[in-house]
Amino acid sequence: MPTVSDRGKIMPDSPIRKLGPLAEKAKAKGIKVYHLNIGQPDLPTPPEALAAIKNIDRTILEYTPSEGILSFRKKLVKYYQKFDIDVSVEDIIITSGGSEAVTFAFMSCLDPGDEIIVPEPAYANYEAFAIVAGAEIKSIAAKIEEGFSLPPVEEFEKLITPKTKGIMICNPNNPTGYLYTREEMNKIRDLVKKYDLYLFSDEVYREFCYTGAPYISAFHLEGIEQNVVLVDSVSKRYSECGLRIGALITKNEAVKKNVMKFCQARLSPPLIGQIAAEASLDADPDYMLNNYNEYVNRRKFLIDGLNRIDGVYSPIPMGAFYTVARLPVDNSDKFCAWLLSDFEYEGQTVMMAPASGFYTAANQGIDEVRIAYVLNKKDLAVCLKILEEALKVYPGSKVRQKAFSKENN
Amino acid sequence: MPTVSDRGKIMPDSPIRKLGPLAEKAKAKGIKVYHLNIGQPDLPTPPEALAAIKNIDRTILEYTPSEGILSFRKKLVKYYQKFDIDVSVEDIIITSGGSEAVTFAFMSCLDPGDEIIVPEPAYANYEAFAIVAGAEIKSIAAKIEEGFSLPPVEEFEKLITPKTKGIMICNPNNPTGYLYTREEMNKIRDLVKKYDLYLFSDEVYREFCYTGAPYISAFHLEGIEQNVVLVDSVSKRYSECGLRIGALITKNEAVKKNVMKFCQARLSPPLIGQIAAEASLDADPDYMLNNYNEYVNRRKFLIDGLNRIDGVYSPIPMGAFYTVARLPVDNSDKFCAWLLSDFEYEGQTVMMAPASGFYTAANQGIDEVRIAYVLNKKDLAVCLKILEEALKVYPGSKVRQKAFSKENN
Incomplete structure (x- = not known):
């Protein structure tokens, strides 16, 4: 065998x-x-999504464009504007869930032996996707006594080597529920800028911030627009995990070009999921x-x-x-x-x-x-x-x- | 940057x-x-698939099991029996399209530097998925003058090195439309057995054989049951490419175990696609x-x-x-x-x-x-x-x- x-x-x-x-x-x-x-x-799941599925009037369930359905991507542009995230339709690539977005981000930016720094505890599958890309996660423990706030910048700097290519965060955080403050996000920005790193930012829980503290997106950070690869998904915010619809968002043309090759190889994200996800954007307030x-x-x-x-x-x-x-x-x-x-x-x-x-x-x-x-x-x-x-x-x-x-x- | x-x-x-x-x-x-x-x-697309989508009576579109919905996998067992392919429900893992099945097959079986032999012309994305796994394709040209039949066994043997881990075929073939004969499939079997290789067999076009010549599945070949990783998809046979539903089928427990890790990392194949694909199996003859x-x-x-x-x-x-x-x-x-x-x-x-x-x-x-x-x-x-x-x-x-x-x- x-x-x-x-x-x-x-x-x-x-x-x-x-x-x-x-x-x-x-x-x-x-x-x-x-x-x-x-x-x-x-x-x-929003009734709008269920209705969109029931009302599908196609006779052939065809491939969609590899980067996703245009009308859906256009609507996402407006959705992000509500959070002061200013991206164009060309910056948004639809993926099969947030999982595929993380995978394609790592595949496109990291080579075997490259390292990324991840504050932990962290979403377990980041490690799996890093292994897929042959990359290595260097972890920094956030402490429960400190409410899992961002570990000190010095801890990050200790781990930075010529192999370090990026930092991965999840904000608001799975599994801790922590929401990074403006000050913490600025520290991350400074690190990213100083060492010219990627900032992979998983922000799928942005709708769920409970304390009145602002949600600071990686795209709100000035001066690192080319370094940010944002991961998104409709799974959690519309309770439609089964659709498998996510997105990878970046303004970096070289990254986009690489990501699109992986997208084209797998042909298309799910058609019905995109239709339902697009309808979900019209969910009743x-x-x-x-x-x-x-x-x-x-x-x-x-x-x-x-x-x-x-x-x-x-x-x-x-x-x-x-x-x-x-x-x-x-x-x-x-x-x-x-x-x-x-x-x-x-x-x-x-x-x-x-x-x-x-x-x-x-x-x-x-x-x-x-x-x-x-x-x-x-x-x-x-x-x-x-x-x-x-x-x-x-x-x-x-x-x-x-x-x-x-x-x- | x-x-x-x-x-x-x-x-x-x-x-x-x-x-x-x-x-x-x-x-x-x-x-x-x-x-x-x-x-x-x-x-x-079969009306049965469209009706199944319209009749979805769920209020939450949840994740499915990472290996796919059990009732769908059970029905696939019966579907394959019609082609004398004898597999159990445990052997069938549902994927996001045939694309993901090939990717997970390569990721699970091949390490960077490993080689697979592919008769060409071949489906272009095999190369892409090999690159994802860090593996290398060694190609043998099939000749148009010979109707793209299997190149001589000696050509395969010339390419076999200690790094060779498998042979990848597509049968019936995309892009050539060629259908391997029993004799050719036996030659492949003997090679696989002699060198203990994987046989990755993409058989998504099995419904479309036009000459009366038999469709020989990799699973019809005796003595290499543990070496076969079959790739399937509902996309082509039911004209539902947009569903993104495929399958990876193997009797090899070690391969299954690896594949399941990749499946769990990406959580779930598309829910609606599986429901529609399952209904497609009841398409009117x-x-x-x-x-x-x-x-x-x-x-x-x-x-x-x-x-x-x-x-x-x-x-x-x-x-x-x-x-x-x-x-x-x-x-x-x-x-x-x-x-x-x-x-x-x-x-x-x-x-x-x-x-x-x-x-x-x-x-x-x-x-x-x-x-x-x-x-x-x-x-x-x-x-x-x-x-x-x-x-x-x-x-x-x-x-x-x-x-x-x-x-x-």
């Missing part, structure tokens, strides 16, 4: 999906599993506001609830719909597996994403989990109760050990 | 799409351009037969017509909906560009794909073009007339030169 690729071997298993088989087993035993582990919102308010409420409810549980700490996320919380456990990988395989509370349990998967560095985030608030408040209340009860009995729980040692004193 | 990747720089421009701007200019001048250059069928008969008629009409034009030669393609024809011209790249920029016949011209783009080797196919018979017979008749008239006046035409020299004698 021929050997498989080393590239495939070093590709990480999905931190979110590797617990899947345990969840399936729990469900097979009749246990209800609450999914706090995935970024799949439970909120409805009330739809957006309702979703927004729903997340605001869930966020407050979840974070308050988490911080009330003995030994649990969650910073207050400012955006997106995730938080990374610290739990009083020996090892969150073990704990999350145990929740699925050895625990139930009134026939129910929760599935969370161990944070270790969001760090490329070893031994980071071992007592942290990512929790997505993609369930309604009633369900979140149940989840909080399950978590509280689980921590009382989990063998590796520090709370349990404390209680146990008190009892024996 | 940071530099872009070398990988991107060596990526070939799409041979089909690079003439696009010239076609746009011709259209802007009011010239009607007949597109014989693309593999986009003009035949309707009359629909399939009508399309088939249409291609049979067009094929005869086109090939007869081509071979009647002075100096033109086309082998008789046995499958798919393309032919590679030899034209009496100095250079088909120049000729195809000239057709768009300097020629018109009664306000009309044709766009064809120069065959040079289907060879990785230099100076191959310089008087060949790929013609897709994705237009109806009436339009094909016009195209043949345009081509005939063009060859009379094209400055680099050998027919024109012959006529000219006769006149002057």
Whole structure:
């Protein structure tokens, strides 16, 4: 049998999906599993998108242009203007999800051996896409005690070598919910300018900023317009992850030229997805506001609830719909597996994403989990109760050990 | 400005799409351009697929499993049984088009520096996907005089080195329309077995075999079951290229494991596309037969017509909906560009794909073009007339030169 690729071997298993088989087993035993582990919102897709799909009057479902449907790209120009992002239709290339946008960004800008710096915890698949491009992620740990704010510039500079080609950020952040301040974004800008780096900026959660603090796009930063490669997706903001529609946006002609070659090789992004995504841009403002308010409420409810549980700490996320919380456990990988395989509370349990998967560095985030608030408040209340009860009995729980040692004193 | 990747720089421009701007200019001048250059069928998508899209009753368009929707994969098992391809649901992984299937196959099996052998002319994007994986294509020219049949085994063996990891075939073939015989497939099998290679087999045109000769799948070959990675797509057979639904099929567990990592990184193939593709499997047999008969008629009409034009030669393609024809011209790249920029016949011209783009080797196919018979017979008749008239006046035409020299004698 021929050997498989080393590239495939070093590709990480999905931190979110590797617990899947345990969840399936729990469900097979009749246990209800609450999914706090995935970024799949439970909120409805805009009716405008569903109507556009139902009203398709084509008889042939043809390829679209490799760069995406023109009318959709034109409408995106106006969408970005609402956020003071000034891009032209030529700057916008439609991709099969944000995933493909990151992949094509890395493929177009990075060669094997090149390095990018990523503050962690970070979206796990950046590492996967870097491996696809043969590039290496150099990570800097953001600290939970500091609410996962930007690590000091000096930490970045320590990692910069002639191989460093870029910095990758996610803002608002998945998994932490952190929103970079103007000051932090300016620091990133100065680094990018000083070392002439790419700034890969994943801004798919821009609609979800909760604190009144401004959303600063990479395109708001002056003097690095040619360095920015922005990644976007309609998946999260319109709850239509299944469409697989994203975008790569850059003003850099050389990057565009490379990206277009990868786009042409894969022929076309999905036709129906583009039609539905274009219609989503006309979503009723009330739809957006309702979703927004729903997340605001869930966020407050979840974070308050988490911080009330003995030994649990969650910073207050400012955006997106995730938080990374610290739990009083020996090892969150073990704990999350145990929740699925050895625990139930009134026939129910929760599935969370161990944070270790969001760090490329070893031994980071071992007592942290990512929790997505993609369930309604009633369900979140149940989840909080399950978590509280689980921590009382989990063998590796520090709370349990404390209680146990008190009892024996 | 940071530099872009070398990988991107060596990526070939799409041979089909690079003439696009010239076609746009011709259209802007009011010239009607007949597109014989693309593999986009003009035949309707099955009504079952369109109905499935219209009848979607979901309120949230969610991610699907990374490997694709289970009911779709189960139905594909039965579909393949009709072709005596015996695979299980676990062997089938749904991809975003055949393009992603080839990409993931190469990424999962090949490391930078690895080599694969490809008989040429070949689908141009294999080269692009090989570059993505850092692998190298070693090509063997199939000859138009031999109808593009399999080159001799000795030619393959000359290219085999310790770096050789596989052979890639397309059967029935894009761009030539050639269908490998049982004897040829057995030769490939013996090579694969002798050198323990992967056999990457792109079989997306299996529904379109016209001569009564059998379609031999790579999975029909005994003793190399673990070596086969089959690439499939619903795009061509159901005229639904825009759905972006393909499949990678293998019985090799190690390959599957690697492929699944790439699948999980990109989260999900398109949801709506899968729903429509699944419905397409129930397409009325009359629909399939009508399309088939249409291609049979067009094929005869086109090939007869081509071979009647002075100096033109086309082998008789046995499958798919393309032919590679030899034209009496100095250079088909120049000729195809000239057709768009300097020629018109009664306000009309044709766009064809120069065959040079289907060879990785230099100076191959310089008087060949790929013609897709994705237009109806009436339009094909016009195209043949345009081509005939063009060859009379094209400055680099050998027919024109012959006529000219006769006149002057």
